[in-house]
Amino acid sequence: MCEPRHFAVEYAINPWMDPTKPASAERAVEQWKKLRDTYRSLGHTVEEIAPVPGLPDMVFAANSGTVVDGRVLGSRFRAPQRAAEADHFRRWFVEHGYRDIVMPAQINEAEGDFAWTGQVLLAGTGFRTDPAAHAEAQEVLGVPVVSLRLTDPRYYHLDTALFVLAEATESRPAHIAYYPEAFSAGSRRVLARLFPDAVLADTADAESFGLNAVSDGRNVVLPVEATGLADRLAAHGYEPVFVDISELRKAGGGPKCCTLEIRK
Template identity: 70%
Template sequence: MTVADVRGLGSLDQTGGLTTLPVPSAPAEPRLPRARRYLMCPPEYFEVAYAINPWMDPDVAVDRTEAMRQWQELRAVYERLGHTVEVINPEPGLPDMVFAANSGTVVDGRVLGARFRAPERAAEAEHYRRWFLENGFRDVIMPACTNEAEGDFTWTGSLLLAGTGFRTDPAAHGEAQEALGVPVVSLRLVDPRYYHLDVALFVLAEAGLGRTPLVAYLPSAFSPGSREVLGRLFPDAILASEQDAACLGLNAVSDGRHVVLPTEATGLGAQVAERGFEPVFVDVGELRKSGGGPKCCTMELRS
């Protein structure tokens, strides 16, 4: 399915408004959004100055003005959906600080900070730690093990899914359980393109009121054992196509009804619409040059 096909199904607003697909049929249960609180960092100093993942090529030019426009529109989408967006000031010399999801995991007001594997990003963790302390978070723990926060930690409402294989140390999974006081399920990533869990899997609807969470993921991004675990935990999961994963379609953000995802992920958008969600497409083409999408730019502050 192309973007043109989606335009025929519903509306693809080119003027900055929300872009949604209609729900083709009533779901078994209503999809109810929940107001969220997010932390974002503007890409004031964004550039691809080094290569620490397969998406990054320092020889490819970056349009910082366009990256800022895309970031501002993403923020505006969240606000139009009724969510609160907090902003941390960017720091010179930290071009990837825009990817806020990598610098903290917050569950029930508890914060586990980050410890980056790449030295180029190491300083980001301290800036975010200070932001938490200056903004009322008192239960802030900085990790001893390498952990790239919501890049590899995904909260389902009942379990913390924890990725490893490329960035986050397996020992960080146990550290997260102790720091956050929630059960952790380890998942091994095996495809270098999907080096973080948040580019291979996302949560559409969290657990609650006796319901199990619903997720979407790319099976080939995971080891055989991890695929079995995912199949047992989430038998009704949406299985994404390689095409949608390759445009970082799984680097998406859901509030329980609205699903914010890249404009190119039209097949995935149709799949989530079939389950009663409303896809909201955003352009993140410039930010993707560093391997980032909507989720990478978005840390959730769960109180």
């Protein structure tokens, strides 16, 4: 995670960003710290990378790397305003002992568009990550990739429209939640075939960034406004854990955007 010490909405690279509206770095830091502390209270280890002046979106660490079995595929941003973030995260991995690191040749916004299910890597495209990056991810990470096409610009990254509730194990398949209307017709059919028991989100869930959630297989950290989705998750045996990310949402981010999950 990366503290949003330099958080600001200075440009618009997604439909949620409006530079004419005020944004508070102080309030963003306060909300971010509560999110970080929530993970720690649930027993998770949180590593931090130092924020860099001039990179107001560096808080959205999920876009800076994909880690599966300790192998790291870095990122390459589409927006020039974020391009410098990639190398800061690459150096962090090097300094923390990771040796199997590949920086992509294709536009690849990491866990923003990649979701590991324990069996396959779900890979989004349509607005940010290039389709060719999906094949590159398969080659680098050595896992099968399933491509999904996003069609609604409000849900410009896969992690705004889908998240993994529980990774697959030897005894059970993966379980996911997603917002069908964010995807092309073909991608919806793929998701229905692969995950027939998925939790389906509605428009209110999606608009509150409810799909930009983080699950450890039991606890699901999600925005406080996503009450309908929380009720459905509870009915499936999950424990919703609410956080306030209203300030960070002004830049188009939520709990998952702030969280790069490291699978060693």
